[in-house]
């Protein structure tokens with residue numbers, strides 16, 4: 552039988568086989584169960600009381616920075632409810648979060664779609680969006696984002712011709728709907744909850760730390776463990792969760808946090824720092840997200856800290872060109888989610904995110920899941936392209952480029968259906 556035909560019949564792509572060969576344990580990877588003070592964690596209690604806080608502090612002080620927590624003066628205002636949104640399929644709700652309680656201060660607009668065909672309270676998927684709430688669906692009822700909006704040409708994901716003077720216009724509605732399959736999400740019985748990254752913190756190097764949450768904490772930038780934009784986004788996700796705790800349509804015990812790319816980096820950190828999130832979906836979060844720095848593949852710390860000087864804390868810069876000597880690696884961020892379910896998704900052509908590194912990272916995090924008596928990632932070698940493995944940690948590598956596709960969502964929803972079962 553011709554080899555190509557054999558591979559096709561057995562469901563293995565050529566890359567799938569190559570992948571098996573390429574995916575190798577990464578030498579020198581820190582053991583997440585090894586305590587800084589010496590000794591190895593052997594019980595769940597030791598993990599929870601000693602090692603977990605130790606790792607949170609390590610990543611806070613060395614990578615992401617220290618975030619302020621829930622502002623005492625923060626308020627919510629529900630400014631829209633439409634029970635017959637999307638042709639009657641969903642209830643749309645929009646809420647303004649006033650970070651310091653002042654209606655002329657920094658504001659995060661939250662958009663919720665709650666499925667109408669199921670009895671609540673319903674589980675939810677919370678995720679930040681790249682181009683404004685209005686971009687995820689053409690629904691004319693969505694408030695158009697008022698924060699800064701980039702106007703890049705030839706953006707492979709969205710057409711930003713609708714942007715005028717770096718603000719969204721009516722023509723920007725639904726420009727990114729392709730990446731947000733609302734029908735499937737609602738069809739599986741989940742509410743979708745989203746907010747715009749720029750409402751929370753500036754993603755533009757020139758205006759970094761001068762909008763959103765950073766304006767409420769100006770002094771916090773004068774320290775080496777200043778909270779960067781990734782931490783600010785994670786902080787914002789926790790504020791969305793604060794709101795959800797007040798909304799009776801949502802089952803707050805079954806809320807998953809989702810993010811793609813830089814917003815996937817933020818989703819992982821949100822899940823690590825906020826145990827109210829019951830599950831995490833990381834789509835191609837790559838360097839400073841799910842992948843391992845130590846493999847020395849894809850994007851390096853130097854690039855993260857110079858092209859995106861606002862993403863991480865100042866202290867992270869000391870590790871530029873020192874990937875091999877890091878006192879931590881990103882599998883330990885995944886491990887901080889244990890025993891909660893987490894799905895790591897990669898794309899074959901997304902070389903910057905080092906897909907194999909994401910797989911190896913998920914594998915290495917499994918040690919902590921095993922401590923909890925869970926399997927973690929049920930694979931030691933890469934699964935065939937476009938197929939999914941799902942234990943408490945899920946993983947797939949799909950064909951194609953850096954993106955969010957229907958296949959990614961199909962596996963995310965399948966994974967959540969398995970894990971977020973009502974108790």
Ligand code: GCU
Pocket residue numbers: 811812813814835836837838850903
């Ligand atoms: C850049 C960056 C990545 C990031 C990506 C994105 O490519 O280098 O780290 O994940 O942007 O957010 O789209």
